[in-house]
Amino acid sequence: KQWYQRRVRGEPDVVTDFHDRPNYLGDAFYFSAGTVDLWLGVQAVVMNLLVISFYLKSYKKVVPCMYLMMAMCDTATGLSALLLSALFFSLTKHPAAAVDLAYVAYPLSSVTFKVSVFLNLSIAIVRTINISWPFYRMGVTVLVGSTCVYTLSWAAFSWWQVSRFSRHITVIENYIFEPGQHQ
DSSP: OHHHHHHHHTOOOOGGGGGGSOOHHHHHHHHHHHHHHHHHHHHHHHHHHHHHHHHGGGTTSHHHHHHHHHHHHHHHHHHHHHHHHHHHHHHHHOHHHHHHHHHHHHHHHHHHHHHHHHHHHHHHHHHHHHHHSTTOOOOHHHHHHHHHHHHHHHHHHHHHHHHHHHTTHHHHHHHHHSTTSOO
């Protein structure tokens, strides 16, 4: 509003007034990205819940257990997309609240993407073993245990990244939310 009033009075436009201008292009980007994330997140959660309900009956077998774990991981990825949607929507009105959402959304999406790739690789290995040695049976406990160790190690690493990043957050907040002041 102050920028518009200065423009109406005919005062010169200076670089230090950049933070007073409305950011319509940024708001449009955040709104459209938030809308896409919201739509994809809802679809991912609903579809993966259907997959979970289908494979839940035979969770003691190796392949259904792997598909069940993958559907759970993809459901968590869909929930992280919903968090990212809330983050994008909050960037338009309350940018400081978006930083708090980023502390939750980044580790969740990072870990779930990595675990999903690990589970796809595990399914490929199990299928290859089943084709190569048709009478060899894999144990569910080994697959679940390795997936848990992999998930916990990446969760610990993501927590370490976020805790290391949070020490420098005031410098980044000042640079992002008050442009023109740090040039």
